[in-house]
Amino acid sequence: MKITSIVNLKGGTGKTTTSVAMIELLSRKERVLGIDNDKQGNLSQAFKRYTPERMIGSSVMLLTGKTRGNILHTENPYIDIIPCNIYMEKAEKEVLLGNVAQHDRYQKALSELVGYERCIIDNPPDIGMNVVNALIASDEIIIPINLDNYSLDGMVEMMSQIQNITEINRKANLTGILITDFEKTEAALQAEEWLRKEYGKRIFSIKIRHSRQAKDATLCQVPVTQYSSRCGATQDYKKFIEEYLRRER
Template identity: 50%
Template sequence: MKIVSVINLKGGCAKTTTAVSMAELLAEGDKKRKRPGSRVLLFDNDKQGNASRMFEVYNRDQEAEACRIMRTGHMGENSIRRVSGIAEDEKLDVIPCNYFMELAELAVKADQDHAQHDRYKTALGEVAGEYDYCIIDNPPDLGMNVINAMVATHEIIIPVCLDAYSLDGLEELVEQINQVKALNRKARIAGVLITDYEKSDTSEAAESWLRAKSGCPVFSQKIRHSTKAKDATFYHQTPTRYSVRSGAAQDYKAFVAEYVQKFGNLAAGERG
């Protein structure tokens, strides 16, 4: 199972939209490009639970499954929720999250008798043989839950809007990723994904800097600004589910195709 973390320390960069779109499109496959659907597990690691809301598995009244995994380091019973109607053979599952994550993180920090950083890695190892991909949607911070995600992950995708705040935060994020590599040498940055793109002299200059001088790989495909993508969130749908003909939906399809083409399905030794 290949584990992919979607992360940026800045909010509003389409992290959740990217994570849920990847999960959905990988599960559905691509008939045009003759790519079959994959078995996908979407791990909501953000206490806001937006990915969970997207697939209607959010529950604010009791500890969500991701929070329990954070506390215990094990998958446990009923941690995975099946999503119906997304892909043939129901190939997409979700691990929900909610605001109980704050309590779970406090419990982990107080636990001095057990390792704190590898709980997700251990838990996901219990189901590794059941999925091809695990996509982790992370919050815009570096709390204990994000550190756990980074320790478990194989590849990192960084959604970035072309504004000064996002670009300034990119350098800090890369530094943090390099520090986490001491705990997980397999982790690598798959690429930066430009999101909410609108063509202008400023955005073109920012993109040129990002590709030439940031030191990070950058995906060729960009995600265009689209009101449809924002509208989709009100209906708890992905861009492709809400408006498949929208620019953002078509761009996410092309992005996933580029990702699969560049990185293949699974590297040797990553399955199971």
């Protein structure tokens, strides 16, 4: 099972939209496990498996090293979800108070799983213990980014954190940086030029266009790739998946 973390220290960069789209599109060929690692539970909601009232049956339990009983089936037989909720904050605090290893709990729990070709982890915009665990467990990392000054400034810190993680987990590979919510303005084009010059081939050639349908899909709690098959974001995510899979070869 290949494990991919979608991560950025800044909020609003399209992490969840990207995670949901990847899970849905990849499930058309493979069996996929989606892990919601964000206490807001947005990925869980997209697949109608949000469980706000309990710890058992959620990624909170991964911090205890357990996957059994936490995997929920979805309406799509090729997609299963481990949801998340507000209890993650409490679980993190309890783990930090412990005297045993803290960073490899997801890795141990996920190593027990069989029957999935891929696992996509949607992470919150921070570097808490749950995110550290996700990155330690991952084979690859994808960073979605918006072309605004705050996101670009945060890339330096993000790359530094990834370097720290890869010193512990040497199998983790930065597969690429994905430009999301793209609108063709002079400022955005200049930012893209700088980003590609700075990070070169790490930037995916495909950009995800700004799309009203992507926002509307969250209101309907469905992947944008299901909500509107013809919108720009869906078409771009399909091309992104093609490019992403080519990079594996």
